[in-house]
Amino acid sequence: MALFSGMDKFGLKDIKEDEIFVDQEQKKADDKAEEVKKKEAEELDFLIDRTYECPVCGQEFKSRTVKSRSVRLIGSDMDLRPKYQQLDCIKYDVVVCPRCGYAALGRTFKNVYDSQKKAIIANISQGFHYEEPAGVYSYDDAIERYQIAFANAMVTKQIDSEKAYLCLKMAWCIRGKMETLDKNDPKYKETVEECKKDENEALKLAMDGFVAARSKEQGPYAGMDQSTLDYLIAVLSARFGKLDVASKLIASLMSSMTTNPRIKDRARELKEQITQKMKS
Numbered sequence: 001m002a003l004f005s006g007m008d009k010f011g012l013k014d015i016k017e018d019e020i021f022v023d024q025e026q027k028k029a030d031d032k033a034e035e036v037k038k039k040e041a042e043e044l045d046f047l048i049d050r051t052y053e054c055p056v057c058g059q060e061f062k063s064r065t066v067k068s069r070s071v072r073l074i075g076s077d078m079d080l081r082p083k084y085q086q087l088d089c090i091k092y093d094v095v096v097c098p099r100c101g102y103a104a105l106g107r108t109f110k111n112v113y114d115s116q117k118k119a120i121i122a123n124i125s126q127g128f129h130y131e132e133p134a135g136v137y138s139y140d141d142a143i144e145r146y147q148i149a150f151a152n153a154m155v156t157k158q159i160d161s162e163k164a165y166l167c168l169k170m171a172w173c174i175r176g177k178m179e180t181l182d183k184n185d186p187k188y189k190e191t192v193e194e195c196k197k198d199e200n201e202a203l204k205l206a207m208d209g210f211v212a213a214r215s216k217e218q219g220p221y222a223g224m225d226q227s228t229l230d231y232l233i234a235v236l237s238a239r240f241g242k243l244d245v246a247s248k249l250i251a252s253l254m255s256s257m258t259t260n261p262r263i264k265d266r267a268r269e270l271k272e273q274i275t276q277k278m279k280s
C-alpha cells in the first residue's frame, strides 16, 4: 500500500492493507485453527506407524503408536489415569485391524484363541468397515476405537477384568475430551454434560466389572495386582457414593503388608477425601 510505504525511514515496518481492518471473529478462528495445527504437528512427532500382523485374518497393517520412550509422565488422576506432558497416550492404546475388525489393547492384541477367532469372523468381520484416521487421533476417533475393542471383548467372551479395564480407559478418553473442549464453542455446555454422562456410565461399568472380577478371577486383573484392583474399586465406589465399601477397602489396603507403597499412598489420599466428603 503506497499510503504507508517508506515507513522504514522511521525504523518502522510498512503497513499492509489487509492488516488494517481485521475481522476479529475470523482472526480468533484463524488463530485457534493455527494453534490446533501446531499441537497436532507436535503430537505427530511422538507417534510412529507400527506394523502389525492380524492374528485373526493374517492381514498386515500399520497402526499409530506412541514412541513410549520419548514421552514424560507428569502425574495421574485419583483413578490412576496417567497424564503425559506431550500428548494423551491413552488415545493410541487400541489396535484395530482395518480388514476384519479385530481390535484389542496393544498389550493383548496377539492373544487370541481359535474359538475367539471364529467368533470374530462370524460376528464382527462381516460388514465391518473402518478407515484408520489420517494424522493424529481426535478424542472421538479414540473413543470409537475403544467401542470397537469393546465389541470384540464381548464377542470373544473376555473375562470381566479385561472388559472393565476397557471401560475404565474409555472413561479416561472421555475425560480427556472434556478437558480439551473449546470453552468458546456455543455447544460447550451441552457437550460437557454429554461427556459427563458418558464418563459416569463407563466408570460405573468399570466398577461393576472389577467387583465381579474380584470374586471370580485369580488375578492378575488386566495386568494389575490385587491391591491396585482393590484401590480402583475403592475410588470408583467413593465416586458413586458407596462410601462404606470404599472405606472398608481402604482400611484393608492400608493395614495389609502386601499392598504396594504407591497404592498405599494413594489410598491414604483417598481416605482424606472421603473424610472431607463425609464432613460436608
Ligand SMILES: [Zn+2]
Pocket: 054, 055, 056, 057, 058, 059, 097, 098, 099, 100, 101, 102
Ligand atoms: Zn484382521
